[in-house]
Amino acid sequence: MVYTVLGIETSCDETAAAVVTSDRKILAHTVLSQTKEHAPYGGVVPEIASRAHIAHIESIIARTMQEAGLDFHHLDAVAATAGPGLIGGVIVGVMTAKAIASAASIPFIAVNHLEGHALTPRLIEDVAFPYLLLLVSGGHCEFLRVSQVGQYQKLGGTIDDAVGEAFDKVAKMLGLGYPGGPQIEALAKEGDIDRYALPLPLIRQEANCQMSFSGLKTAVKRIIDTWDKPFDPQNIRNLAASFQRTIGDILCNRLAHAIRQYLVAAEDSDDSDIRRFVLSGGVAANRYLRKRLIEVLEQHDFTLFAPPLSLCTDNGAMIAWAGVEHLQLGHQSSLAFAPRPRWPLSEL
């Protein structure tokens, strides 16, 4: 039996919808980014995000259904991000999904946004469980052991800022636009990665794979505070390159520890074929960081599964796919499910 699921994503600054089938077909996929609305503020403004979701959700879903050539009653379920995220946006997506579910008499599935990212590679190919996941986005930065649908063990994560957030904040300090990641990556190509020495917080912690990025941001600020205005463009490039390299140093060091923890956790199972690594979240778009991480993976004989970039950043297909995975296991949510602004994967 092939299932067809509509997925709705509204937890941050993308209003997105997609229709996905259980045989891995993306029938339609629409993402409306609010980047321009938030750009003047250098970050996502929750109130602006909620209003934009309300303004666009209906037309985005209508367009997606039209592109898929389906009516709501053709669907087997409707899934929506029910947390974690900005609560105003999450409510818009969840209420819309519940309305569709009750009007079309189909199941509603409340999806954890992080679970959406965690399961995305399985929408592309048949990636077996378990795998080690690094989720790096504007709001999240964690290593997880993905054992089954619904079974996630956090191995470690940031104790302060997420990586994407650090990119965005440093970009703002450098007078670059939002989102900062792509701009820093572009400028870093023409900068000197060794020009500035920046701190590597927590990398001496051998027993875990915790991360910290807020001290790095402060160190960048101290350097910028010594510059005359307007900033010398080559200084900007050099600092962008040094910052990105430092992020790479931290992630590579922490990945090696996460791999150790992941393998230790598997020691009592006789599965020798578990050396799989999945990279997901918006920061996974960064080619320099991917290259750095691949070096570590090769040293440890791990295979990398990285979803295409359009599925790494927030989208409806990842939510629809998580819905498919749950539907296949016979799961569905009550229409009384309350959106959860905070919803750690470990509580699934």
Ligand code: KG4
């Ligand atoms: O997954 P995502 O679209 O949304 C969240 O759930 O946060 O990730 C957006 C984040 C932003 O912080 C953005 O600066 C970062 O991903 N990002 C990048 C790159 N492209 C996007 N960071 C570094 N390098 C990039 N090329």
Ligand code: ZN
């Ligand atoms: Zn996300």
